[in-house]
Amino acid sequence: MKEEVQNNNKNSYTQQILSWLGLIALTALLVTFSGIKLGGFSLFVFFIIIALQSILVINKFMLIKCQQKIFKVFLTFLGCALIVVLIMSFVLN
């Protein structure tokens, strides 16, 4: 039983550290793509990267699985709203 708890601990720490590495890698990708002119495709890549970053932060750092349902709904709405505004700022251009 104790061993199981210890394994869960390791999993939790490992998952969060892996998420952090993922976020750093995505930030590097974002900066790299900002320097490359790929037209409409680069915008698509931008949105995907930012959406992935948001999913990682909400799921792994904010530990959304442990929160009440209302928080889950709100944070999903928040992520979507922010992405829509970001899309607006690109597309309106």
Next chain:
Amino acid sequence: MSQINQLVSESDIKKEDNTLRKKILLFFISELLLFGGWFVVYAIYKNQFATEFNYYSLKLNTTLGTLNTVILISSGLLVSLSLTSLKKENKFLSEILIVLAETFALMFLVNLFFEWGVKISAGLYPTSEILAAKGSGEVLFYYLYFIMTGIMALHLILGIIVLANILIQIFKDKILSSDPNKLDDANMYWNFTVLIWLFVFPLFYLIQ
């Protein structure tokens, strides 16, 4: 009798937690309105002054912005790990991680103020006469830049105060591994700030 008292006390704690949760949810909604509003303002003016916004975003220090993003993401990880540590009854590690997270947040603020300093010394700040003499696009860009990064800085300063308070409470055993809700809420707040920055960063530094 003592069992009834215990049940009543547990019920009180649950009610208190639920009230706190509702307050935090309301706070998040007001934050969404605040940042959402500024994002919309940014989108509208970027549409009107696209060339100027693209030009002046090139003048921001992308390296410093990227460094700040990495610092803030790392502080988000540290607060989250601190919560996990506390839940796993590792109080000492939890305290160390909070201190590290606060250090990272201070590093973020130092970098941001350094970046502001460069702009301010060039006279590019709201209410500056030099900026007022320039075109509308540049004025709006720098107004929005200072307002949105300023709001981020205020959120981080508030977060540092909240985390310091949590740290003291953990140290005094007022927040225990069996009831880490306050740290959980602080973690939500902190990573919410990180999430907002993940949107602010590409808007100002990478859209060109």
